[in-house]
Every structure is written in structure tokens, then in C-alpha cells.
Amino acid sequence: MKNAIFGTLIATALLSGCNQTSEKGSGDGEKLVVGATMLSMQNEFIVNVSDEMEAKAKELDVDLITVDAERSALKQVEQVESFIAQGVDAIIMNPCEVEASSPAVKLAMAANIPIINVNSETSAKPTAFVGSDDTESARIAMKYLAEKLGGKGNILIMHGFMGQAAQLKRDNGAKEILKANPGLKLLAEQTGEWDRAKGMSLTENWIQSYGSKINAIFAHNDEMGMGAVKALEAAGLKNKVIVVSVDAIPDALQAVKKGTLDATIFQNAKEQGSKAIETAVKAAKKEAFDKEVLIPFQLVTKENVGEFLK
Incomplete structure (x- = not known):
């Protein structure tokens, strides 16, 4: 009798196991699991994207596992390997670097797990990309500066992490506008690594080197832009120097309202986060999805x- 009961239990377990596998992701069975590795949870814009991913995952009843790559491409590749080992249904990656994060894309593709790059790119082609055209953000910023300066003046450019897609593309966009405006002179360019404190100290160094020659600063993101504003204010130069940066994080919007930051370029964290989850879910369920979602x-x-x- 015991053997008969045991046999029935095993058969039931096997059957339910089969059902779970076949129902996974069909909406009425096991929840879809999405793994996400983010560039840095110390970066306010990235946190905003991540928060929106959380909200959308909850809304779609998806299990989202988010990890922080802490700006390390090596760590990011290991995190993707871990997601593959866990057998997640889809992976979202906010790449640390164009080249160094690319092996993660190749690993996921080889394991037949859809991988969606959000906000930043890799040279290896993922299943889909959700983000914005970073070249365009720099064009908008530099055109604004060119207009404000009447096409003449000395500009400083503060780069993000060197080798990251946003840094490379924002550099290209900025140089394009500089080329079209020969009256604009690039005094210096250096990385502030997307960081407010580093942006501040870099600006302090520039003030020592160039002083009143500085007419404008284009910072690749708001964190560095806010650091630049702080240094200029301390040196009593803010009224003489135009500062524009990218992302429109809450701090930067308040600074624009106050008039301390001249302009910011709004990058839609909400749209990027929610569309990344939607795309990952569609890819996991083998439904039709856009290979590229560009948010202006x-x-x-x-x-x-x-x-x-x-």
C-alpha cells in the first residue's frame, strides 16, 4: 500500500513538474524570472531606471532580480553568467562598457536567453536595445551653448566613463557641433567619471588653469554638471559661465528652476525602465518585439x- 501511495506521489510530482515547465511564462503558470545587472546603483539616473523596471515588473507579475555591477564590466559578465546558471527567462543589462561588457551578451545569446541592453550599448549585438540616441543629447546640449554664446567662446567638456557607449556617443555629438561652429574653442576635455565630487574637483582644477577664459561647460551627465556648478559658485564665476548637462535628474531640474544650472537634457528614465521590462517579457514569451526602442x-x-x- 505504501509503495502504491509513493508511486502516486511521484507520478503527481512529475506531472505537476511537466505542467509548470509548459506553463512557464504563459501567464497562468510559473512567474517569468528576469535578471538585471545595472552599471551602478550609486548613479541617480540608473537608480531611476531600475525603480521603473521594478514597478513595471510588479505590474506584469514578473520576478525581477536586480544586481549592481558597481561600474565593473568584469563583475557584470560574472553576474550574467550567474543569471544563465540560474536559468532566468530573460536578462536586462545596463552595460558598464562597450567592449568589456560584450562577452556577457555573447554568453546569454549562446545560452538562448534573450538579453536586452538598456540605456547603454555594447559592440556585441543583444536581442534588443532600449534607450536613447546619446549622440543626439550632445548635439542638443552643444547647439544650446552655441546659441547662448552667439557662436563664439571657450568651452570645457566633462566626459563620462571613458569607453562607455554614452561617453563615446556624447563626445561624437559634441565634436560634430564644435566642427560646425568654428568660433567655439575647446579649451580642455577630461573625464569626471559620471561623478559629482569628481566633476567638482575637475572644475576647480580648470578654474585654476583657465579662470575667466571659461565661457561654458558641457558635462556628459547631471551629476558632473551639478559638481561643476558648485565649484563655479564657490569661485564666484557661476554668472559668467554657462553649464549644460544631460539626464534631467530631480536635483538638476531644481537647479534649472533656480537658475544655477542653465539647462539639462531630459532623458526619460521611466520610459527606458518600463520598455526594457516589456521587451524582455515579450522576448521571453517569444512574442513580437521591437529590436530597437529609441526614446527622444x-x-x-x-x-x-x-x-x-x-
């Missing part, structure tokens, strides 16, 4: 900042 940038100045403030 918008210039934010004192005139229209109200539209962007929550």
Missing part, C-alpha cells in the same frame, strides 16, 4: 522646466 531627448531650460518637475 528634450532640452529643459528655465522656460519649460515646470513641465518636467513632478
